[in-house]
Amino acid sequence: MGTRLPAMRLQSLRWRLLRTVCLAALLGLAVSAMLSYRQAQHEAEELMDGNLAQSGRILLALATDDPQQLDDLGARLATLASAGASRYEPLLEYQIGRNDGSLLLRSEHAPESPLSVAPGYSVIEHDGDPWRLLTLASTAGDFRVQVGQSIKLRDRAALEVARQAVLPIALMSPLLLLPLIYFSVRRGLKPLDDLAADVARRSAENLEPLAMRLAPLETQPLLTALNRLLIRLRETLDKERRFTADAAHELRTPLAVIKVQAQVAQLSIDAGDRQQALAQVLAGTDRATRVLEQLLRLARLDPLAGLPDAGDIDLAELARQVFAELWPTTATQAIQLHSDDSPLLV
Template identity: 30%
Template sequence: MMHPSLNRRLVLRLAAGIVLVWCVATGWMAWRSLHEVNEIFDQMLVRTAASVFAVMPETPTAGSTARLPDKHVIKSDRTAQRPAIALRNAHGRLLIDNEELPALHFDRDDAHFHTVTYGKRRWRVFQRWDRERQYWIQVAAPLDERNELMRKLLAPTLLALLALLVLVPPTVFVGLRGGLKPLRRLTRSLAASTMPLIPVLTDAQVPVELGPFTRAVDCLVERLRVGLEHERHFTADAAHELRHPLAALRLELDLVGRSEEAAARAQHLQRAQHALDRMQRLVTQLLMLARVEQLTELADVERLRLVSVVETALRDLSERAAARSIELSLDHDGNDFVRGSRGLLDILVQNLLDNALRHAPERGQVNVRVGGAADRVTLEVNDNGAGFASTDPAQLGERFHRPAGSLGEGSGLGLSIVRAIATLHHGQLEFDRSDLGGARVRLILPQATAAPP
């Protein structure tokens, strides 16, 4: 199977265009040349008729009919083609006759041309009536003479054009191969590269036409490099985080096998279950973060009230908060319409509240405030836990990062998921110290002031 070739494609298209232009130009030139030759010969017939009228007397003389000598009688006529001439007076009597012409019909129409066939030859005839001198004249010339002249005129030109048609395709092919040399150079540089990712292609030797292509490839490679580096760190961090619960699970299971007392085995099994729960939570968050980060736009956008999402999350977490005697409260002003994905916003609010409950102490407080102002909606989650260390806010939202002094056994992925979902909704995250003494996480989203069309 023949592989597609840019060089062959360009050559074929250019050759087809050249052949088409050549055919059109040759046809137009032949038509134009024939038209000009006919004009020249017709004007010669007109001038011949005028010359005959100029030498004829004003009054026709009686007498016999004159006959012009044959072409071969005069030596100069051997190289100069003389038109055939027939002249009559007003009564139709021939004054000048020519044996090569047939007996043509005379009429009193204006001067005009017509073509007749006599014998095996076609004749171009000019006919004119001189009203002042009362003469009829007909001047004729065979068409094969002008056709022969046309062949002599067009043959060299057509041969030159044909030679040009034969020489242009290989010339175009050679020129295109030279013009496509930068592409072959790029191909060789890519094939010779031993780097995991291809090197930078854009340099001073790249033609202007290839500049946008090489810059686009360089940008793509850079994004791939950053993505691969990001995923490499992510995989290493995930393996590191999973190593601890796996080691704890293995240790507890080993202790279960060695313990003889039922109470000790139950305690070790409970710890193993706790390690499994931690692993399950970590894997779930990893999958959620991977799913959110691969999104480039929201597919299920709707206009909704952010407070309704918060109320649902508070109901889901109420039992967990009650188990630790944590007080949950909600303040809102009703001006909280946003446009977004309800499912992703549910995940965002769940993670913010989960993070607050983990860091709030026993009998603590978690307060949520929702309000809208100045074309934006703000969601604040406050707790009275330990808060953020002075060096933590710049690193919050990074994968597997946990602030110093954090309580509980979080994985450090919750705020990463929150940041990714906020970015998809064109939102911003801010971290500060709460009025309750702990941490404050503020989410700012664009406000939806009108219903979607």
């Protein structure tokens, strides 16, 4: 029983649909989560570039406003850096100098990059790790500021932001989507359940066609095939009923003749008459056996196939055989039977 249930589930249309739709939905969720993860990572990197530019502009404004306070500014910034930074806030390293490249102030771990490079973003190698740098120049062109962050730390912060943004959606979506898929598939297959219930409620005598008016388009070929089968079953049962009636009708006359001949033999005093009546009983029995064999042969015939040994039938000879069978009955009722001796073949 335990090994039979999984096999039944594999053959079930409901389980097959659930498996296919769930796999497709989970694959779509995985692709969507990956794209969302990359987009969130990109947005986090853009946000950190914006913070880098904002910090650089603040330092450039401070240096331009009062160059004499740069030493005090360095001490205060070092104090802020030593207070610790969160994982979403990579350490900021900077250099402040003049337009000619002379250095005025530099943080402890800032990359030693020339200040004379063109303003804008750049990527350099520092202590074996890549760094993201931004070079800014004052409006008057007398001061330059260079700020930078380790790309490794930036990527770690961006990945953490992206993970926090995507993880709740990735965890909640299957919990919400899978029950929705299950009930949707169950509701979509309800017409098949209704069809099965309709067939189960029917009695053995009810062979009327199944209703197709409210059936979905996909189930109409199945309903058409079932209705054709029901029509064939009804026709087969009608043929069996007609065969039973015909057999009873065909056997009634030979049996009546046999009964009459048996009564004649029972009532006959003369031995010759008794032997003749018994001979008629045997002949009637042979005719009844022959009729029964013919009926059974007809019952075994395929209605779509032709007769195996088709041939002509002499209706005159057949009429004489019938007259011979009916003679005992007609003789007692003063009925005369006449037939033409000329053959009539069909």
